[in-house]
Amino acid sequence: MNLAGFLASARDFLPILLQGVWITVALTLCALVIATLLGLIWALMRTSGLRWLEWPALAIVNTLRGIPIIVQLFYIYFVLPEFGVDLSAFQAGVIGLGVAYSAYMGEVFRSGMLAVDPGAVEAADSLGLSRFRVMTRVILPQATRIVLPPYGNMLIMMLKDSSQASVITVAEISTQSRLIASSTFKNQEVFTLAALLYLALSVPLIVLVGRLEKRFGRG
Amino acid sequence: MIEIDGLQKSYGPLRVLDGISLRVPEGQVVCVIGPSGSGKSTLLRCVNGLEPYQGGSVRVDGQVVNREHRAAIRAVRQRVCMVFQRFNLFSHRTALQNVTEGPIYALGEPRAAAEARGRELLAQVGLAGREGSYPRQLSGGQQQRVAIARALAMRPRAVLFDEPTSALDPELVGEVLTVMRDLARGGMTMMVVTHEIGFARSVGDHVVFMDRGKVVEEGPPGEILTAPREPRTQDFLHRVLHPLD
Numbered sequence: 001m002n003l004a005g006f007l008a009s010a011r012d013f014l015p016i017l018l019q020g021v022w023i024t025v026a027l028t029l030c031a032l033v034i035a036t037l038l039g040l041i042w043a044l045m046r047t048s049g050l051r052w053l054e055w056p057a058l059a060i061v062n063t064l065r066g067i068p069i070i071v072q073l074f075y076i077y078f079v080l081p082e083f084g085v086d087l088s089a090f091q092a093g094v095i096g097l098g099v100a101y102s103a104y105m106g107e108v109f110r111s112g113m114l115a116v117d118p119g120a121v122e123a124a125d126s127l128g129l130s131r132f133r134v135m136t137r138v139i140l141p142q143a144t145r146i147v148l149p150p151y152g153n154m155l156i157m158m159l160k161d162s163s164q165a166s167v168i169t170v171a172e173i174s175t176q177s178r179l180i181a182s183s184t185f186k187n188q189e190v191f192t193l194a195a196l197l198y199l200a201l202s203v204p205l206i207v208l209v210g211r212l213e214k215r216f217g218r219g
Numbered sequence: 220m221i222e223i224d225g226l227q228k229s230y231g232p233l234r235v236l237d238g239i240s241l242r243v244p245e246g247q248v249v250c251v252i253g254p255s256g257s258g259k260s261t262l263l264r265c266v267n268g269l270e271p272y273q274g275g276s277v278r279v280d281g282q283v284v285n286r287e288h289r290a291a292i293r294a295v296r297q298r299v300c301m302v303f304q305r306f307n308l309f310s311h312r313t314a315l316q317n318v319t320e321g322p323i324y325a326l327g328e329p330r331a332a333a334e335a336r337g338r339e340l341l342a343q344v345g346l347a348g349r350e351g352s353y354p355r356q357l358s359g360g361q362q363q364r365v366a367i368a369r370a371l372a373m374r375p376r377a378v379l380f381d382e383p384t385s386a387l388d389p390e391l392v393g394e395v396l397t398v399m400r401d402l403a404r405g406g407m408t409m410m411v412v413t414h415e416i417g418f419a420r421s422v423g424d425h426v427v428f429m430d431r432g433k434v435v436e437e438g439p440p441g442e443i444l445t446a447p448r449e450p451r452t453q454d455f456l457h458r459v460l461h462p463l464d
Contacts, residue, residue, distance in 0.1 A: 119307035123366075126267055126303075127321035127373060128296035131289075137324055141311050 009189035013180050020176035021197055027093050027162045027172055032155060034098025039105025046106065047113050057106070064103035069164050072096050077168040093165035093172075101158055108154060112147035145216040152209035156202050163198075173197055220245040220280065220377055220408050221266055221299070227274030228261060228432075235261050236272065237432035243377065248409045250419035250440070253429035254455055259412045260304075262429070263379050266410065267301050268292040280376060297325055300370035304382040306362040308354040314341060314365045315350035318372045326373065333372070340368040344398050360391030364398055377408035384415060396422075416459055420444050428452045 045057035064072075073096040077089065087095065116139050124134045166175040177194035181187045221243035228236040235258045243249045251259045264270040265277055268284050277284040279295050286292055300321075309317050318337040322328040341350055344364040354362050363383055370378050380399065384392040396418050403409055403422050413419060419426050420440045427437040428447070436449045447453050457464065 117307075117310060119303065119305055120309050122269060123301075123303065123307035123309070123369075124320070126269060126296055126301040127369070128293040128325040129321070130293065130325075133324045137320065138309060145311055 006189055006192070009186055010193055013184075013186075013190060013193060016180060017173060017176050017193055017197060020171060020173040021201070023090070023170060024159070024162050024172040025201070027090065027097065027165060027170060028155070028159045030094040031097035031101065031158060031162070034094065035101035035105045035154070035158070038099065038102030039109055042102060042106030043109035043113060046110050061103045061106050064100055067100075069097065069100045069161055070167055072100050073165060073168050089165070089169045089171075092168055093162070093170040096168075097158060097162060097165065101154060101161075104154055104157075105151070108147055108150045111150075112143040115146045116142045148216060149209050149213040152205060152212060156205050156209070159202055159205070160198065220247075221410060222278045223262070223266070223275070224278075225275035226262070226265060226272055226277060228258075228265065228270065228272040235432050236265070238275065239429075239432070239434055240275075241427060241434065241437075243408060243410050245376075245408050246406045247424040248403045248407075248411065248422055249425045249427060250423035251410065251412045251427045251429060252414070252416070252419060252455075253435075256431075257429045258432040259429050260381050263301075263381050263410060263412050267296055267299055267379055269301070293325070297321075297373055298376045300373045300375040300378050302363070302366050302370050302378060302380045302383050304385050306354070306359070306366045306386070308362055308366055308369070310354050313351050313353055314346060314357065314368075317354070317365055318369045321369065321373045337368070337372060340371050341365070343371075344368045345394065358391060359387045360394045363387065363395045367395075367398055367402070371402075377410065378402070380409065380411040380413065382412050382414065384413070414459065416444060416456070428455065430455070 042057045042061055045053040046061075048054060073092065076087065076096045077092040080087065080092075120138050120142065121134060124138045129137065162172055163174040165172060166178065169175065173194050177190045181190040184190070221241075223239055223241040226236050226239040227234070237258075239258075239262055241249070241262075251262065253259050261270055265272050266279065266284065268286050271286050279299050282291065282295060284292065284295050309320060312320065315334065315337050318340055319330070319333040322333040322336070323330055338347075338350060341347060344367055346361060346364055346368070349357065349361065352361075354365070357365065367378075367383075383399070384395050387395065392415070396415060399409070399411070399418070400422050411419075411423070423440045425437065426440045426443040428435045428443060428449070428451075430451050436443060436447060436452045443452065444456065447456060
């Protein structure tokens with residue numbers, strides 16, 4: 001593969017691959033919303049102190065963690081229609097990825113909630129701050145600082161794991177590159193481009209997370 | 220100023236405070252000493268409404284401290300501030316922000332005024348120039364002095380100290396006790412739970428010895444710390460002052 005040949009291939013294939021990039025980004029962001037909302041619910045249930053909430057949440061989280069994402073996707077896309085739930089490949093991908101990651105997000109949020117300094121909360125109480133102020137001035141800022149870096153890492157992993165949705169025909173980067181490669185036999189060029197596109201998306205996030213860790217690491 | 224009458228508190232079957240009565244008059248420094256587990260920290264936390272109690276009463280400026288009434292308890296807390304054993308600073312805020320948090324968000328003072336006063340208070344506790352430091356960049360003694368400034372920023376009628384030097388390295392104890400002594404000389408009403416017998420002797424107006432949830436003995440420091448009447452007080456003081464005997 002010479003550089004001129006690679007650039008020519010890039011010119012030919014990039015328009016199709018860029019369509020895949022948009023699908024990858026949309027899939028990841030939609031799944032992130034679901035994973036965040038469900039993850040918050042699992043975390044709140046698990047820290048509620050109520051056994052009838054903690055147990056179901058623990059069961060759900062462990063079940064989701066114990067099944068590979070690819071099998072969860074198969075289930076949603078191929079099995080749910082038998083029960084009358086017909087989803088497009090993209091919808092199934094969003095739900096599958098989002099639900100699977102909600103288990104990990106839940107753990108991230110839970111550790112953040114547990115890591116808020118109870119002494120600081122007590123100090124805020126002892127200054128006569130209202131409950132709302134204690135929440136907005138102490139608990140949320142501290143939890144956010146703890147949670148943001150691992151949350152960013154989850155986003156990076158989701159971005160890469162969105163490629164698993166190719167098994168249920170979602171037309172994201174990996175699906176598109178596999179289709180192009182199988183019809184043109186230019187495996188090297190196509191998959192190099194695919195890797196570069198993933199890097200273009202993930203490296204800025206990796207740098208961002210690194211900065212967050214540095215900034216919030218100072219406590 | 221602070222009036223405690225027949226205070227009762229239990230954790231399940233365990234009675235931690237068993238009919239405590241105590242007065243902290245305005246402008247006086249009352250030191251509470253006693254073995255760990257005697258209930259002295261719990262007593263202090265009841266005064267500021269951080270702990271519920273089951274019987275008796277705590278009054279501050281005539282107002283009953285009752286955790287059921289959220290607004291009333293907030294009013295009490297804004298007048299009686301607490302300094303904790305482990306400082307309990309807001310780790311995500313600078314020294315100055317720690318000090319201005321209460322005035323701005325509990326008392327509604329304008330930010331500029333709160334910051335100007337915050338700087339004065341930090342200077343008063345010997346921390347001029349450290350306004351922008353985060354707690355983890357400060358030594359334990361410095362952190363505790365920020366915590367004292369944070370309490371003073373509320374313009375409290377009294378300050379409660381919960382073993383303020385127990386978590387400090389020995390060489391840092393002096394700087395915190397000096398700030399507290401100066402505060403006492405300035406006429407601040409203080410209730411101090413402490414193991415620093417020397418501080419109680421030289422700064423305290425009144426010393427209370429507690430054991431197993433009860434006041435065993437109280438009186439002027441010269442009396443209680445030099446010639447205690449009760450065997451339990453004698454025994455405790457002996458163990459604190461001569462640990463190797």
